[in-house]
Amino acid sequence: xxxxxxxxxxxxxxxxxxxxxxxxxxxxxxxxxxxxxxxxxxxxxxxxxxxxxxxxxxxxxxxxxxxxxxxxxxxxxxxxxxxxxxxxxxxxxxxxxxxxxxxxxxxxxxxxxxxxxxxxxxxxxxxxxxxxxxxxxxxxxxxxxxxxxxxxxxxxxxxxxxxxxxxxxxxxxxxxxxxxxxxxxxxxxxxxxxxxxxxxxxxxxxxxxxxxxxxxxxxxxxxxxxxxxxxxxxxxxxxxxxxxxxxxxxxxxxxxxxxxxxxxxxxxxxxxxxxxxxxxxxxxxxxxxxxxxxxxxxxxxxxxxxxxxxxxxxxxxxxxxxxxxxxxxxxxxxxxxxxxxxxxxxxxxxxx
Ligand code: SPD
Numbered sequence: 001x002x003x004x005x006x007x008x009x010x011x012x013x014x015x016x017x018x019x020x021x022x023x024x025x026x027x028x029x030x031x032x033x034x035x036x037x038x039x040x041x042x043x044x045x046x047x048x049x050x051x052x053x054x055x056x057x058x059x060x061x062x063x064x065x066x067x068x069x070x071x072x073x074x075x076x077x078x079x080x081x082x083x084x085x086x087x088x089x090x091x092x093x094x095x096x097x098x099x100x101x102x103x104x105x106x107x108x109x110x111x112x113x114x115x116x117x118x119x120x121x122x123x124x125x126x127x128x129x130x131x132x133x134x135x136x137x138x139x140x141x142x143x144x145x146x147x148x149x150x151x152x153x154x155x156x157x158x159x160x161x162x163x164x165x166x167x168x169x170x171x172x173x174x175x176x177x178x179x180x181x182x183x184x185x186x187x188x189x190x191x192x193x194x195x196x197x198x199x200x201x202x203x204x205x206x207x208x209x210x211x212x213x214x215x216x217x218x219x220x221x222x223x224x225x226x227x228x229x230x231x232x233x234x235x236x237x238x239x240x241x242x243x244x245x246x247x248x249x250x251x252x253x254x255x256x257x258x259x260x261x262x263x264x265x266x267x268x269x270x271x272x273x274x275x276x277x278x279x280x281x282x283x284x285x286x287x288x289x290x291x292x293x294x295x296x297x298x299x300x301x302x303x304x305x306x307x308x309x310x311x312x313x314x315x316x317x318x319x320x321x322x323x324x325x326x327x328x329x330x331x332x333x334x335x336x337x338x339x340x341x342x343x344x345x346x347x348x349x350x351x352x
Contacts, residue, residue: 023070023273024049026062028260029215030235031073031124033293040280046273054215055170063087069265070274076259077173077332079113079120088119089264095275096121098282101302106259109329120261121278122299124234124290127257127319127327128174129250131217131236133164136227140164149182149251151228155204162208164227170214172345174256175230177330182253188331192340202348212349221246232258234296237316241295248316254326257319259299291317 021044029052037048053059059074063082074082082088093099099121106122114120130151137145141160151157151166158166168175177187179198187195210226211217220226221239229236236248262281264274280286288306291298297318298304304312311317319327333341346352 021046021270021273022049023047023270023277024051024068025277026051026053026059026069026072028052028073029054030218030238031260031294031296033289035293036281036286036289039286040277044276044280046276048277054213056173063265063267066267068267068269070268070270071277072263072265073123073260074120074263075330076110076113076120076261077330079110079261079263080332082263083114083119087266089266089268089271089274090118091121091264091278092275095272096279096282098279098284101282101284101287101300103299103301106299110259110261113332120263121282123260123262123281124294124296125257125259125299126233126296127250127323128169128171128178128230128232128255129236129248131221131226131229131231131239131246131248133221133224133227133239133244133246135245136164136224137161140227147249147252149178149253152205152230153179153182153201155201155208158205158208161228165210165220165225166208167210167217167220167226167229168205168212169217169230169232170212170349171230172341172349173330173333174258175348176341176344177256178230181255186331187337187341188333190337192336195337195340195344199344199347202344206348206351232296233316234294237295237314250319250323250326252326254328256330257327258330261299 023046025048037050041047056075056078059072102122107117110120110122111117140163145151176198179201180187180190217226217229218235218238221229222242222244224244233248236246239246262278264271268274282300284300284302285306287298287300287303291303291307292311295317
């Protein structure tokens with residue numbers, strides 16, 4: 001018998017060696033501390049196959065393609081469609097003891113989009129605003145700048161700034177929503193003809209832009225190669241951290257905020273490992289490490305006590321009360337907006 005057992009073990013050894021546990025994770029670019037992935041792998045023996053994307057559409061396509069994805073990070077506004085189409089696994093709360101550390105206010109905002117908070121766990125969040133390299137922008141503009149989206153949406157102003165470098169995020173719904181908000185309207189409540197008319201404003205901005213991109217601008221801002229960029233908060237703070245005189249502004253007209261969430265797509269091959277990974281990320285210390293690296297506010301309320309003093313008080317990281325009043329969550333759009341929104345965006349982004 002022992003001989004039989006030993007033979008069996010010998011025969012199985014190569015199989016056991018190749019049975020490495022792997023999870024495939026899809027996250028936004030520059031949205032994790034690489035050390036966290038290394039620590040998770042070392043602690044659990046689970047290898048993380050890590051992929052990044054830089055637009056909501058890229059993630060949507062990856063999820064729709066049916067390829068196996070164990071953990072993804074969609075924004076709050078896309079949750080209702082993902083849930084309705086059966087694209088997400090409900091999470092098993094019993095496998096997520098660290099869920100108790102999550103920010104209750106974010107959970108209550110999300111519950112309207114994800115009943116019972118069954119599918120999505122807030123990861124990082126933040127505001128969209130303007131990253132302004134003040135000395136460069138003032139020199140090009142010819143004096144102090146207004147804290148206003150007019151820097152982008154008034155062609156006379158964007159023309160004055162064009163020489164020092166302006167960029168816009170490759171973020172369709174954010175851009176159209178901000179433009180309509182600047183005009184006193186809401187994207188979700190606008191008629192197709194009003195949405196179509198935003199093209200006139202975007203046509204005035206387009207020739208003054210260096211590019212429309214959500215990844216390249218991070219490096220360029222940090223190297224002083226852009227003076228005004230529509231930005232997600234952490235990317236703007238990273239440029240200031242790199243030593244550039246860049247400030248992050250939520251313009252007077254207000255802006256949108258996003259909540260990005262950890263979810264388990266229904267294509268997941270290893271929902272069990274996905275739960276382990278998500279629970280790992282929800283440890284307050286780990287979540288604090290992620291905020292320290294990315295400079296985005298955490299969905300984990302208890303992580304704050306693990307942030308260094310300087311970071312906890314860093315202006316702009318967690319919006320103050322006055323800024324919060326000017327922020328609203330990006331709205332979920334109905335299907336009736338789809339065609340015209342895509343048409344306007346394709347004309348602006350690709351010139352088609
Ligand atoms: N550097 C990537 C930051 C991603 C921020 N989230 C984007 C939300 C889009 N709705």
